[in-house]
Amino acid sequence: MARTASTGQKIAWTVVAWVIALVIFFPILYTIITSFKTEPEAIAGISLIPSGTFQNYIDVETQRDYFRPFMNSVIISLGSTVLALIVAIPAAWSMAFSPTRRTKDILMWMLSTKMMPAVAVLVPIYLLFRDWGLLDSRIGLTVMLTLINLPIVVWMLYTYFREIPGEILEASRMDGASLWNEIIYVLTPMAVPGIASTLLLNIILAWNEAFWTIRLTTTNAAPLTAFIASFSSPQGLFWAKLSAASTMAIAPILIMGWFSQRQLVRGLTFGAVK
Secondary structure (H helix, E strand, O other): OHHHHHHHHHHHHHHHHHHHHHHHHHHHHHHHHHOOOOHHHHHHOOOOOOOOOOHHHHHHHHHHOOHHHHHHHHHHHHHHHHHHHHHHHHHHHHHHHOOOOOHHHHHHHHHHHHHOOHHHHHHHHHHHHHHOOOOOOHHHHHHHHHHHHHHHHHHHHHHHHOOOOHHHHHHHHHOOOOHHHHHHHHHHHHOHHHHHHHHHHHHHHHHHOOHHHHHHOOOOOOOHHHHHHOOEEOOEEOHHHHHHHHHHHHHHHHHHHHHOHHHHHHHHOOOOOO
């Protein structure tokens, strides 16, 4: 009897999980379907039956030059991720293995910066970028995305590093390992799952960032988020073409997430089971 009840609960939870997953995925599915409609069909209303036209994708590629913002997104996302890891790994190592009385206060302060509305610092950031010649540049946007995602990267790495026994690092010091050798050859290989999940999450956050990319770029360094926003014009909002552009923008990150989901889950649960 108990086994039957347990089986019924598993089935019920499975159904609930599938329903939640479908609800979350429906906007993406509808965007993909709309991208294969004509503009009149897209405006007409919700319909899950596309006309099967590829004209929207052809128009997006030929009229708006998809490749350039795509490469900007790749360069900026990867660049900001690498830069964030270079800064965050030593910082997280210091706070995890050499904590002080203020370590938790520093961590909370870093996290609190993510709670501040971005628009509150838009004007000073814009003026700084203008005076330093960083407007509409890949370098400027890379630095900006590094800074806004750095608190999350440090927090995640700090959490992962806390799960590594400190005795291992002490043993490496006794064997004569220098500080950088300890970080590079001992700590980093042991925290590969955590670092990998942090890397993937930072790429996703940088790829999807829209507020700063739209306001700090125009043409030269505009990534895919700004590319999508360009389909809103005084002539109107072209839903079918916008859906095609959105599908082309999210496709690379969806594919990456699909193939790396096992590594991502492994990293997010790193140290959960002793």
